[in-house]
Amino acid sequence: MDMDKETLFKKLADAVIDGDEDETARLAQEALDTGIDPYDAIMQGCNKGMAEVSDRYEAKEMFVPEILLSADAMYAAIDILRPHLKVDDTVAKPATIIIGVAQGDIHDIGKNLVKMMLDVAGFNIIDVGRDVPVETFVEKAVEHNAKLVAISALMTTSMMNMEPVIEGLKEQHSGAKTIVGGAPISQDFADNIGAAGYGKDAVAAVRIAKKLTEA
Amino acid sequence: MVDTMTQKDRLIAAIRGDDVDITPVASITQTGIEELMDATGAAWPEAHRDPEKMTALARAAYDIIGFEGLRVPYCLTVLLEALGCEVTEGSKTRQPSIKSHPYKKESENIPAEVPDDLFERGRIPVVLESIRMLARDGDGTVPIIAGAEGPITVASDLLEVTTFMKWSIKKRDVIERYVDYATDVVVEYANALFDAGADVFALLDPVASPDLLSPRDFERLILPRYQDMSSRLNGDVVLHICGDVTAILPQLAQTGFAAISIEEKTDLAEAKRAFQNKTRIVGNVSTSQTIFRGTPTEVLDESAMALQKGTDVLAPGCGLAPTSPVDNCKAMVIARNDYYDL
Ligand SMILES: [Zn+2]
Numbered sequence: 001m002d003m004d005k006e007t008l009f010k011k012l013a014d015a016v017i018d019g020d021e022d023e024t025a026r027l028a029q030e031a032l033d034t035g036i037d038p039y040d041a042i043m044q045g046c047n048k049g050m051a052e053v054s055d056r057y058e059a060k061e062m063f064v065p066e067i068l069l070s071a072d073a074m075y076a077a078i079d080i081l082r083p084h085l086k087v088d089d090t091v092a093k094p095a096t097i098i099i100g101v102a103q104g105d106i107h108d109i110g111k112n113l114v115k116m117m118l119d120v121a122g123f124n125i126i127d128v129g130r131d132v133p134v135e136t137f138v139e140k141a142v143e144h145n146a147k148l149v150a151i152s153a154l155m156t157t158s159m160m161n162m163e164p165v166i167e168g169l170k171e172q173h174s175g176a177k178t179i180v181g182g183a184p185i186s187q188d189f190a191d192n193i194g195a196a197g198y199g200k201d202a203v204a205a206v207r208i209a210k211k212l213t214e215a
Numbered sequence: 216m217v218d219t220m221t222q223k224d225r226l227i228a229a230i231r232g233d234d235v236d237i238t239p240v241a242s243i244t245q246t247g248i249e250e251l252m253d254a255t256g257a258a259w260p261e262a263h264r265d266p267e268k269m270t271a272l273a274r275a276a277y278d279i280i281g282f283e284g285l286r287v288p289y290c291l292t293v294l295l296e297a298l299g300c301e302v303t304e305g306s307k308t309r310q311p312s313i314k315s316h317p318y319k320k321e322s323e324n325i326p327a328e329v330p331d332d333l334f335e336r337g338r339i340p341v342v343l344e345s346i347r348m349l350a351r352d353g354d355g356t357v358p359i360i361a362g363a364e365g366p367i368t369v370a371s372d373l374l375e376v377t378t379f380m381k382w383s384i385k386k387r388d389v390i391e392r393y394v395d396y397a398t399d400v401v402v403e404y405a406n407a408l409f410d411a412g413a414d415v416f417a418l419l420d421p422v423a424s425p426d427l428l429s430p431r432d433f434e435r436l437i438l439p440r441y442q443d444m445s446s447r448l449n450g451d452v453v454l455h456i457c458g459d460v461t462a463i464l465p466q467l468a469q470t471g472f473a474a475i476s477i478e479e480k481t482d483l484a485e486a487k488r489a490f491q492n493k494t495r496i497v498g499n500v501s502t503s504q505t506i507f508r509g510t511p512t513e514v515l516d517e518s519a520m521a522l523q524k525g526t527d528v529l530a531p532g533c534g535l536a537p538t539s540p541v542d543n544c545k546a547m548v549i550a551r552n553d554y555y556d557l
Contacts, residue, residue: 019384060429060462063427063428063429063432064380064426064427064428065380065381065383065384065428065429065432066384068377068380068381069381069384069385072381103309104305104309104310104312105312107376107421107422108376108377109376109377109380109427110426112377131303131312154421154457155310155421155457155533155534156502156503156507156533156534156535156536157245157309157310157534157535157536157537158309158310159503159507159536160308160507160536160537160538161309183421183424183426183457183458183480184457184458184478184502184503184533185503186480186503186504188504189503189504189508192504192508
């Protein structure tokens with residue numbers, strides 16, 4: 001009955017990878033019941049599992065459907081663990097990132113993946129949704145003093161609404177950098193419109209976000 | 216005689232893999248751009264709802280750019296709107312987009328039959344009327360290309376894409392039924408487009424991209440539906456899937472469709488090798504980069520490259536971004552003409 005800590009973390013990570021939310025919820029509760037530090041359970045269980053999911057996604061061994069189930073499984077555990085975190089675990093002020101889908105585009109699945117992975121990576125995420133007007137990106141960046149604005153587009157016809165966001169930020173909140181991503185986007189395109197970074201996929205986006213916010 | 220080919224005969228021959236005099240230059244993806252709207256007075260968003268304006272804007276891409284085809288409509292929402300999705304109006308430079316999903320979270324409520332009044336719903340009558348006008352008022356030598364969203368895109372937007380993705384694992388049988396329904400709807404709609412006078416059906420299925428679904432899902436969930444569609448559609452089909460489709464090239468060779476439209480993220484020479492002439496290639500000048508923000512010279516170079524690599528139809532890789540310059544589009548036509556010393 002009394003599972004040791006390491007075994008529980010490993011099981012939690014595996015259940016995240018398998019996308020089994022009933023199992024992750026059960027293990028999270030078990031962690032609490034046996035007096036395991038919820039912070040350790042999140043970091044060494046949930047996040048470790050999600051990191052493996054990221055690796056497999058990058059290696060094209062896992063795809064969007066599996067990742068969405070893994071995310072649900074991870075949040076099922078985190079929702080149980082988070083209320084029990086000690087206060088000093090949460091005082092660190094992470095960088096704020098505004099994330100949304102370019103205006104004219106309702107395809108938010110890529111955005112949701114990046115959002116989830118940025119969340120796991122410890123950023124403070126403000127999700128402004130899909131089909132987001134240029135002004136909203138800029139207003140939210142100002143309002144939350146964002147370090148980074150992440151914009152995705154799945155269609156050629158909507159990617160042109162990225163550059164005006166970058167222009168607007170230059171004028172109104174020059175402290176924020178912009179990263180872009182989505183099917184039609186390329187590094188060349190990102191360079192041309194003056195984005196600070198391009199995320200080829202969700203994992204790359206997190207890597208770039210870390211790099212840009214550390215600088 | 217090959218040297219007297221009409222543009223229509225040429226495009227059809229090119230996508231079927233028959234002999235052509237020269238490679239056609241046309242767009243199977245959306246062609247509504249701002250300069251054409253200004254030149255004709257047929258602008259978005261009205262051109263999405265008014266058959267006369269829809270028709271005038273299609274003609275402008277032929278008259279002004281020189282694309283060898285008449286292509287309607289300008290969005291991926293006509294069929295979805297007819298099936299119950301709410302759609303935003305968009306603006307002059309923004310396409311209409313899907314606002315709501317009629318079957319969200321209602322797993323047991325899959326519609327079984329294609330609605331009887333489908334062709335009277337939403338903007339379907341507008342598109343049909345526009346095709347009839349294009350067919351009636353022309354001399355029959357210019358191909359009419361009609362596009363619509365494909366079954367995976369339809370199914371995922373009826374249900375909402377995140378749910379669709381999760382259920383593709385958790386409730387596979389439900390997803391199979393949604394995709395079957397969507398397949399039936401697209402087949403009926405496409406055949407109505409052919410009946411109205413379309414020569415080529417552009418099947419646009421961005422959600423089928425390997426950026427979202429695995430090659431295994433493409434093989435098991437998607438390919439059988441495409442093969443079924445190709446046997447039930449009464450005309451020539453070009454399938455367009457967004458993004459890098461390198462991972463599913465072997466499957467794309469087996470759809471039974473006349474041709475596959477690819478973006479620049481997929482190498483044309485590699486696609487050519489994978490297809491072995493089982494299906495033809497339409498593409499793949501970059502709409503996100505070269506046509507949208509490049510110079511005419513860059514478009515000339517990229518077009519020449521596509522022709523050298525053996526594209527069967529020189530075409531934009533995806534829908535034209537609405538603020539793309541007309542001169543960049545014209546450069547594709549010039550590149551094709553230069554290639555043949557015309
Ligand atoms: Zn595309």
